[in-house]
Every structure is written in structure tokens, then in C-alpha cells.
Amino acid sequence: MAVSYKHIKESRSDVIFHVCNTILLLLCFIIVAVPLLNVLASSLSTPNAVVTGKVGIWPVGWNIDAYIQIFQSRMLLTGYANSILYTVIGTVINIVMTVMAAYPLAIKKFVGRGVFTGLFVFTMIFSAPLIPTYLNIRDLGLIDSMWALVLPGAISVYNMIIARTYFQNSIPEEMMEAAGLDGANDTQILLKLVLPLSKSIIAVLTLYYAVAHWNSYFDPYIYLNSEEKFTLQVVLRNIMSTAKALQEMTDTISTDQSQRAALIEVLKYAIIVFGSLPVILLYPFVQKHFVKGVMIGSLKG
Amino acid sequence: MSKKEKTGSAGGNRKSKWYIMRKNILLHWQLYVIIALPLIYLVMFKYIPLVGSQIAFRDYSFSGGIWGSPWVGFKHFERFFQSPDFGKLMWNTISLSLYNIVVTSIPPVILAVALSYAKWKWYGKTVQMVTYMPYFISTVLVVGILQQMLSLTGPINNVIASMGGDKIHFMGDPSLFQTLYVFSGVWQSTGYNAVIYLAAIAAVDPELHEAAIVDGASIWKRILHIDLPSILPTAIILLIMACGKVLTVGYEKVLLLQNDMNLSTSDIISTYVYRVGLNGMQYSFSTAIGLFQSVVSLVMLLLVNWISRRFGETSLF
Numbered sequence: 001m002a003v004s005y006k007h008i009k010e011s012r013s014d015v016i017f018h019v020c021n022t023i024l025l026l027l028c029f030i031i032v033a034v035p036l037l038n039v040l041a042s043s044l045s046t047p048n049a050v051v052t053g054k055v056g057i058w059p060v061g062w063n064i065d066a067y068i069q070i071f072q073s074r075m076l077l078t079g080y081a082n083s084i085l086y087t088v089i090g091t092v093i094n095i096v097m098t099v100m101a102a103y104p105l106a107i108k109k110f111v112g113r114g115v116f117t118g119l120f121v122f123t124m125i126f127s128a129p130l131i132p133t134y135l136n137i138r139d140l141g142l143i144d145s146m147w148a149l150v151l152p153g154a155i156s157v158y159n160m161i162i163a164r165t166y167f168q169n170s171i172p173e174e175m176m177e178a179a180g181l182d183g184a185n186d187t188q189i190l191l192k193l194v195l196p197l198s199k200s201i202i203a204v205l206t207l208y209y210a211v212a213h214w215n216s217y218f219d220p221y222i223y224l225n226s227e228e229k230f231t232l233q234v235v236l237r238n239i240m241s242t243a244k245a246l247q248e249m250t251d252t253i254s255t256d257q258s259q260r261a262a263l264i265e266v267l268k269y270a271i272i273v274f275g276s277l278p279v280i281l282l283y284p285f286v287q288k289h290f291v292k293g294v295m296i297g298s299l300k301g
Numbered sequence: 302m303s304k305k306e307k308t309g310s311a312g313g314n315r316k317s318k319w320y321i322m323r324k325n326i327l328l329h330w331q332l333y334v335i336i337a338l339p340l341i342y343l344v345m346f347k348y349i350p351l352v353g354s355q356i357a358f359r360d361y362s363f364s365g366g367i368w369g370s371p372w373v374g375f376k377h378f379e380r381f382f383q384s385p386d387f388g389k390l391m392w393n394t395i396s397l398s399l400y401n402i403v404v405t406s407i408p409p410v411i412l413a414v415a416l417s418y419a420k421w422k423w424y425g426k427t428v429q430m431v432t433y434m435p436y437f438i439s440t441v442l443v444v445g446i447l448q449q450m451l452s453l454t455g456p457i458n459n460v461i462a463s464m465g466g467d468k469i470h471f472m473g474d475p476s477l478f479q480t481l482y483v484f485s486g487v488w489q490s491t492g493y494n495a496v497i498y499l500a501a502i503a504a505v506d507p508e509l510h511e512a513a514i515v516d517g518a519s520i521w522k523r524i525l526h527i528d529l530p531s532i533l534p535t536a537i538i539l540l541i542m543a544c545g546k547v548l549t550v551g552y553e554k555v556l557l558l559q560n561d562m563n564l565s566t567s568d569i570i571s572t573y574v575y576r577v578g579l580n581g582m583q584y585s586f587s588t589a590i591g592l593f594q595s596v597v598s599l600v601m602l603l604l605v606n607w608i609s610r611r612f613g614e615t616s617l618f
């Protein structure tokens with residue numbers, strides 16, 4: 001009797017737990033999803049519905065004018081193209097450099113490994129202030145060039161350590177030694193043995209680096225001067241924070257001030273959607289890898 | 302190779318150590334070639350700026366440059382510590398950091414536990430995927446979303462107005478700046494941080510849970526006695542890293558949220574460094590403040606790390 005009574009009591013507390021838990025998760029879902037859906041819905045609604053607050057999470061009176069305006073804006077399209085270019089080149093450099101640092105540091109017989117690792121890790125916990133960093137870029141002649149965005153961050157020490165840990169843990173040492181005894185040198189071992197076995201970690205790092213490049217704002221903002229080199233994030237910020245750009249974009253549609261103000265609101269929503277679209281569209285396909293990356297990264301801890 | 306190592310050890314322990322070392326260097330010379338480029342990168346983009354930080358102790362001039370400008374000792378540091386802005390900047394920075402640490406540490410733990418006990422697998426997966434998503438939206442756009450949601454004509458103010466309240470000018474109110482910063486951070490990164498904890502929960506030996514179930518432990522008790530302890534080391538490491546950043550809290554988002562109206566609370570050391578440095582061209586002064594930030598960060602990191610090693614078992618290093 002006692003046992004079954006206990007059993008019922010326990011399962012009741014578990015039932016309560018599951019009810020609370022399901023509601024909690026639903027709340028989390030709503031808190032994150034509703035603002036995003038509202039932005040999307042507003043970008044597709046009529047200006048009037050947006051400013052009078054009629055839009056919830058579903059568009060009111062479908063309207064895609066804002067998107068037509070965006071695709072006629074040279075500024076935004078140039079920014080898009082630049083961001084793609086910098087992201088691709090930057091990420092390739094990141095991956096090559098990260099592997100070149102992580103592979104030697106993963107090999108136990110590499111004399112000086114501790115010192116080199118220390119040199120890398122030190123830069124993570126003690127970094128130069130903004131101005132010396134800026135002056136260095138200036139002295140190297142990289143101001144207003146793409147290289148100021150892709151070279152200074154070529155290796156993220158954090159990502160490098162993730163890669164090194166992966167090489168150490170997932171590729172059996174005996175395998176590398178056997179390859180060495182068969183006459184393969186270290187470069188051959190890296191290219192023919194280690195890299196083919198590390199596709200998943202390289203995918204993860206590619207995603208991390210690419211998203212960081214795509215989303216970065218501060219570096220392009222301080223290093224780039226010419227408008228035709230601006231990245232999407234810089235253009236987005238300029239558009240969102242200065243009324244002038246938005247006024248120009250809505251010039252052709254309406255001359256009435258209040259109508260135009262309403263149009264600008266819709267345009268802002270559409271710009272947010274436009275700017276986050278590439279990452280959000282890729283997200284469902286790559287999110288598994290991201291989760292895996294976090295798991296590999298946390299092994300260290 | 303092991304054969305040769307043995308012959309080496311015949312010549313005495315000390316000698317054999319050097320022998321193996323030299324042998325390994327010669328055998329793995331290619332590794333030095335491979336790591337050369339990353340090392341050059343490290344020197345060029347990380348250590349040279351660090352050496353350049355000496356302008357904090359000089360009066361930087363364009364003609365003199367980094368090496369030729371006159372030494373002035375701690376003049377710039379003193380000027381900063383004595384400046385009327387110092388107290389305000391320190392307060393704004395530290396209060397923002399602590400507020401941020403306190404509010405953002407707990408939600409990811411709760412979400413991770415909730416996700417790991419989701420009633421249906423698809424439900425947990427869906428919630429995880431959606432809550433993780435904002436992490437990939439750029440700071441520029443998160444601030445954009447915030448501005449749209451909270452603008453005078455935005456949805457939040459429309460709701461307030463429809464309930465008969467007065468519209469609130471969120472973005473321009475200095476007393477709301479920190480709250481906006483912290484809670485938009487919760488919105489953006491709780492899902493991401495939860496995944497880190499999920500990894501820790503997933504690493505728990507399932508037998509522990511089975512044994513607890515056999516003993517009649519409820520889910521609440523299993524969370525308290527199995528899941529939370531397994532998360533603790535990860536949580537402590539994240540906390541140590543957060544404390545290390547107490548003075549360097551986010552350039553980007555603060556700068557993006559900053560405007561003339563909320564400057565009294567949104568002006569923090571990082572944005573001040575940017576403003577006097579890049580806008581005001583006071584290179585030495587700005588570097589001194591930046592160096593002060595870096596040193597305090599390092600000291601904080603070591604201190605918190607020491608405390609957690611002293612009183613617990615977890616530490617970063």
C-alpha cells in the first residue's frame with residue numbers, strides 16, 4: 001500500500017511539473033517569436049495599419065511597396081554585395097589561419113607548444129585598447145580597405161582552441177603516428193588525414209566566423225570611409241538612424257508629410273527583415289551544427 | 302622511433318630529454334613552418350598594438366608617432382581619475398555590468414532545464430530552435446527591432462495608449478536605458494546560452510537518473526540534486542568570464558542604443574574611450590583609459606578565478 005501511495009504522489013508532482021514546464025516553454029516561445037512575427041507582419045502591411053497599431057502577428061492589408069523600394073535602393077544592394085564579399089574572403093582566411101594554428105598546437109610532440117599556446121591565450125585575456133589597434137591598422141595602410149575587416153580578426157583564439165581540442169580528442173594519436181611511420185610528413189598528415197576527419201568542426205567554425213563577419217558593425221564603421229565600400233550593417237544603421245536616407249527612399253511615392261512618415265515606418269520594418277533574411281533563411285539548415293559547435297566548445301570547460 | 306628513444310635514455314636522464322627534444326624539433330620541422338603565419342599574424346595584429354599601448358604614458362603627436370613622442374608618466378591616468386566624468390563613467394559601467402550579470406545568468410539555466418524535460422521531443426526542439434534564433438540577428442538589427450517596438454508609434458506604446466496610459470518615450474529615457482540593454486540581451490542570448498548548459502545536462506550519466514527514479518525521486522528533486530549540480534561548473538566558468546568583462550561591457554550595443562537624451566546613464570567607459578579617442582583625437586588619453594580597462598579586467602579575472610578555486614573546485618585556469 002505504502003509503495004503505491006508513494007508512487008501516486010510522486011507522479012502527481014511530476015504531472016504538475018510537466019504542466020508548468022510546458023507553459024514555461026510556451027512563454028519562452030511567445031516572448032521570442034512575437035516581436036519577430038510583428039516585424040515581419042508590419043513590413044507587409046499598409047502604412048496606415050502600422051502607425052495606428054492594428055498589426056499584430058499577421059499582416060493587415062498586404063502591401064509589398066516597402067520591399068520594392070528596398071530593391072531599388074543602390075545603397076542597400078551595394079551594402080549587401082560588399083557584405084557577401086567580405087564574409088566569403090574573411091571566412092576563408094579565418095579557416096585557413098585557424099587550422100594552421102590549431103594543428104601544430106594539437107600535437108604533443110611539438111616542442112614549444114605550451115609557449116605558443118600561451119602567446120595566443122594571452123591576447124584573449126589582455127588585449128590592446130582601441131586606439132593602438134586603430135593606429136596599427138592605419139600605419140599598415142589598411143584604412144578604408146576590406147583588409148582592415150578581414151585581417152585583424154583572422155584568428156579567434158576561442159575558435160582556435162575549439163579546433164585544437166577537436167583535433168586532440170577526435171583523431172587518435174596512434175593513427176597520426178602510424179601515418180608518420182609510413183613516411184607521411186606533418187603537412188601530408190594534416191591534409192590527407194586530419195582535415196578529412198574534421199569536416200564537422202570546420203563546418204561549425206565556418207558558420208561561427210561567417211555569422212560574425214556578416215553581423216559585425218563596429219569595425220566596418222570605424223575603418224571604412226567610402227560609401228561604396230560600406231557593409232550592409234553600416235548601411236542599415238545609417239538608414240535606420242538618419243531620417244534623410246528614408247526621406248529620399250520615399251520621395252517618389254508620396255509628398256504628403258504624415259503619409260510619408262507612415263511609409264517610413266513600414267520601410268524600417270522591411271529593412272529589418274531584409275537585413276536578417278540571409279542568416280534566418282540559413283538558420284534551420286545550420287542550427288544543428290551550431291548546437292554541435294557549442295557542445296564541442298564546452299568540452300573544454 | 303621508440304627504439305631510438307630507448308638508446309637515448311641509456312646516456313642518462315638529462316641528456317635523453319634534450320636528445321628527444323632535438324629529435325622532435327627536427328622531425329616535426331614542418332609544424333614550425335605551418336604555425337609561422339599564425340605567429341606573424343599574432344605579432345602584427347595583437348602584440349604590436351600592445352607595444353603601441355605605451356602611448357598611454359606619452360603625449361602622442363603625429364610628428365613624433367608612437368616611439369618619438371615625449372614621455373609623460375601617469376599624467377593621462379591622473380587626468381582620467383581626477384576628471385569630473387570619472388565617477389559617473391565608473392558607476393554607469395559597473396552598474397550596467399552587474400545588472401547585466403545578475404539578470405542574464407539565471408534564465409539560460411531555467412530554459413536549459415525546461416528544454417531537457419520537455420514533455421514531447423518535437424516541442425522541446427521547436428522551442429529550442431526559436432529561442433536560439435535571435436542570437437544570429439545582428440546587434441544593429443536587434444537595436445532596430447527594439448526601436449521599432451518601443452517607438453512612440455510602435456506596438457508597445459499603442460497597447461499602452463489603448464489601455465488609457467500615457468505613451469512612454471522608451472529610447473530617450475535615461476532611467477530606462479540599462480533595463481533596455483539588459484533585457485534585450487536576455488531576449489537575444491538566453492537561447493544560445495541555454496544550449497551551453499544543455500550540453501552539460503546531456504553529459505550526465507543516465508544511470509544516475511535511473512537510480513533516482515527507482516528510489517522514487519520526483520522530477521523536481523532530480524533537477525535539484527542531479528541536473529543543477531552538473532551545470533554548476535559551466536555556470537561558474539561563464540560567471541568568471543563575465544566578471545572579467547565588468548569594465549569592457551559591450552561597445553557595440555551601448556553605442557547603438559546611445560543618444561543625446563540618455564547619455565547621462567548610457568555613457569560608459571568603452572563609449573568614452575571611443576568618443577575621446579576616435580572623435581576627439583586624444584590618442585594618449587584614450588589609450589590610458591583603455592589600458593586601465595584591460596588591467597582591471599585582467600585583475601578581476603584572476604581574482605574571481607582565485608576565489609572560485611579557493612572555495613570551490615571549478616576554475617578557468
